[in-house]
Amino acid sequence: MPTDAILQMRGITKTFPGVRALHDVNLTVRRGEIHAICGENGAGKSTLMKVLSGVYPHGSYAGETTFDGQPARFAGIRDSEHRGIVIIHQELALCPQLTIAENIFLGNEQTRRGLIDWNHTNHQAAELLRRVGLTENPTTLVTEIGVGKQQLVEIAKALSKQVKLLILDEPTAALNDEDSAHLLDLLRGLRDTGITCVIISHKLNEILAVADTISILRDGELIETLDLATDEVTEDRLISGMVGRSMEHRFPPRTPKIGAEALRIEEWTVRSPDGDRVVVADANLTLHRGEVVGLAGLMGAGRTELAMSVFGRAYGRDISGRVYKDGRQIQLRSVREAIDHGIAYATEDRKRYGLNLIEDIQRNVSAAGLTRLARRGWVNEGAEHRTAQEFRRSMNIKAPSVASIVGKLSGGNQQKVVLSKWIFTEPDVLILDEPTRGIDVGAKYEIYSIINQIADNGTAVLVISSELPELIGLCDRIYTLSAGRITGEVRRADATQERLMQHMVQGQEQGSGADR
């Protein structure tokens, strides 16, 4: 591996009013390596990358950057792209109603005598798609391909700009394991053609699998840079670097007190909203009071769809099957009915589906249980305020007051607001969909403790998660879902990642096409 540095950042310090986001960061990236940057949320990873790519122009921060042997003083993102630095953000920036080829050459249109040369454009695009291993027609609309393939289109777009340094921010956060593996393979392939990659990721196993070098940021400072060729590096090693303490216990201790059956679902079958495919097929599952049950499955296995269809038919059509609550059969025709029957569902994407970001903590906490605070349709604001205060204290929501706008809180604190909202409805069954996604390690531990506490109070908790270690560490029992079918039920004592994964891929090939 060549050892000269393509990028050197020296003494980078960036402050926002009241916050020091980066402090004297020195980062060296060698040419042709995959360099991972990890750290908790708010550690400064994204800020560092924004400094590098010119989103924060030269002069708005202290320190110097050298790229490819030349000083880099970018006034904007166009400058950095011109030099061969391309950043791919977590939220993909593609236009869904344009074709793949149009997206790749957006802002860089291939023209002849002032008009776009579509044959040349599509031909070039096909060539780029071949390089990233995507077998799609360049004239396919982006909206018609899955998020994993969209990520590849983003990379193809970067390649079209003669990229030298490719920065990927959480590239696999929304991908299933198969697509993630493909993406990581692709990164290795790009490295071998001489492209340097910087990857920001929460998924430590992926970092360990793909990276040559790992830099750890904590509280805006670069803690250490580890070379995987020479240093002994494990996940625990990374975690202790990120949080500054040994994480022997990533999960709070748990002694379950399992009670009577709370919810039972029988022969549950759901079709997608367009009626095209069966998303959940013939599912049976049972939850008990005081129990934390996991639901594992690859992306697209139908986990969210199962949960939302039970939650008052918030998803799908032609739903058939039976729901029993405390042994009695019930009908759940609307979300309101589900809540009234003591079922709560905290969504996967809290910003889009879980919170009113422009409102304050108080009004978000009361949103689902407002009728509890009202008499004859009129809200008792004093009681509402006391409720929100109580949750702010008990959940340790870090905010100046309950009048703080939720959109300005960190991911972990937002998740606590979502949990407060549902705990306030005093549910018997609480479904949590990816409760720790995008949350830093320290806040995760807090969320786990809260989940334990909810269960200990006699609630049945169903946790949907893509992170198998999380399910194994948290749950008393785990169901696996594959292509809409329940393929396994594993007790905590027997649960290993390998075993769960076997169930999760079982029957994939004859599955009814619930891919993506």
Next chain:
Amino acid sequence: MSVARINVRESGIYIAFGLIVVLFAVLTDGALLQPQNLSNIIVQNSYVLILAIGMILVIIAGHIDLSVGSVVGATGAIAAVLMVEHDLPWPLALLITLIAGAAIGAWQGFWIAYFGIPAFIVTLAGMLLFRALTLSVLGNQGIGPFPDPVRTLANGFTEGYLGNIGLGPLGGADLVSLLVGLVAVGGIAVSQWRARVARLGYDQAVEPLPVFLFKIVGASAAVLFVIVQLARFKNLPWVLVLLAALVLGYSLLTKRSVFGRQIYAVGGNLQAAVLSGVKVKSVVFWIFVNMGVLSALAGIIFAGRLNLAGPTAGNTFELDAIAAAFIGGAAVQGGVGKVVGAVTGGLIMGVINNGMSLIGAPSENVMLVKGAVLLAAVAFDVWSKRRAGVASR
């Protein structure tokens, strides 16, 4: 410093209103604030203010209603036909007209909430449909005159039940009006003070005491001034009484009721509202029913004031109502807005209209200024939000 900025953003609309009033009072040598002119401003703008109250709810929920002008025309026509051609007793005719407004709102609410067509399209169609209804109900001619009670509601004043008292150099003034004014001022002061004490009791941030007192004294002085002027003229316009009741009722509804909270939830994040158990379709449906009823009320008052239901009644009222809501601080994306803000926005435009006609400005200049004010108000809102966003990184 950030506290001061929040204050400016929240109360910017009221400061702007004050400045505009002072500006035109100076430009017109005080004619703007003469008793008769103040009364005119209130009566002439009452229907737009009523529409603005309905419109702010629609806009908070993330929708729009382009049809209100045509609905004003159609309901005015219905009222006229019932009262003038069929000689129905006026209370019954009024009730039927309000129900017709509700039916019109239900029609539009159905297509928007349950069928899923954007409100922009449904109400654009409604704008044409209900203008057509107006014309066919009227048979393409104006119908009038209206019974006296309806004209009194639209144009009349409260009686001097307790006679006049002398106010020294200001001359005689109606005692009932003055007492109403004092009660209103006392009510404002007491309710604001109690709200402040309650917030303090919960350790919430409040504005500094001098700022608070300045605001209360300022608002009280403004209300008292208007009331005294009205009491010196012909007492309180009935539409002012009606408007005060509507503002109070709808402010409470938006702030304190479950339904009101759900309007903000729907506009703030539709998906989250659905998944929190809010019956979104029903909320949207009833917002449009409400808009229809308020449009009918405005239609009756407008027709009663002109003493004629005409084919062009209500033309472009929708634009005034929408402008009032946005000048009053509503957000284009929905989820934000206040009833008092929308009414203040409507009054700003009313004062500009009135003041500029007093100084004899041509109508193109009035439009120019109103357009600029609307753009400036929304631009300020967008700018201050962006500032706030950057400051908090």
